Amino acid sequence: MTCQSSESTETIEGDRRVDNNTGAVESDESRIAAAMKELRNTGWYWGSLTANEAKEILQDTSEGTFLLRDSSQRDYLFTISAMTSAGPTNLRIEFKHGKFKLDSVVLVKPKLKQFKSVVHLVEYYVQLSRSSDKAASASNSRVSPVPPNGTVQLLLTKPVYTSTPSLQHLCRITINQRTRQVQDLPLPNRLKDYLSDYAYNV
Template structure:
């Protein structure tokens, strides 16, 4: 009797697990698809650029200039390529359990924030970097002794962004209450289609 009861319990638990796994995979797929849609709107997502090509693009750029590209490593979806005081560098973005965060050494990993989208992640570190450059208290991606600090301040656009997009970013920086602005609904929809500050 006990054996039969245990088997039926295990079967029920396995059934529940198999029902949940596809939902998690669907959720992850939709999260990645949404991240791709947002990234393509930014203008600083370069797609399947190699590390060497990113290095060439950033070579003469100011410190803090960055771009996002597809990762060349199979375990990662995206990479941030950025200009540092020591030259261009790359930092992978990992995607786990429906969240994006920077790849880092094991000791630092638990302290890193997780985000619903890659653009949210970049926006967070850009705001931290800009605050730090103005003498803010918090230091972005503070390096251990002997390492170089990573600043993200200026996106490197794959093509010049449209004036409409730049205006949208400026308006989103100025207000989080787009719906209250005296604007036509179509314009409000355009503004809320990309709510980031970068």
């Protein structure tokens, strides 16, 4: 039988905490690295763009037009810049506990969905916005409804590309809009791999 002093026990527990923290950091780093890889494939990630530069790009666009850029604030990685009925606005994306979600007021934060991928987050809100847009068109509504508290409705419907996307990428997005079962399509494996490399429809 062996005995262990409280000091040595604390040392072991401390080492475990260090190992756990190291693992968490590595996990976060790999998640962010994967997010960056996906973002570079989108065509609408603008990198280190300033808020004023984003405003200039969006100035003459229609409501719902958006782009994604690096956040200018240290506590956040990315920011969505979008055109609203009141003009361009910015919405930060928070990264916490390995998940991405939109930044918002404290009372709303717990209700916001979290995503493992930034592109998945954007895709979700684009689909939500397009559904809302279709519903408004079906009811012949020409003006975006204004919430009673005077805030502006944020829609994400059309990305601004840094340059003209390749025909291959546009075809990939179109296919992804039609099906999620890429592996079941009668296509060469190389083409299936290309489709699977970016499994989003925005």
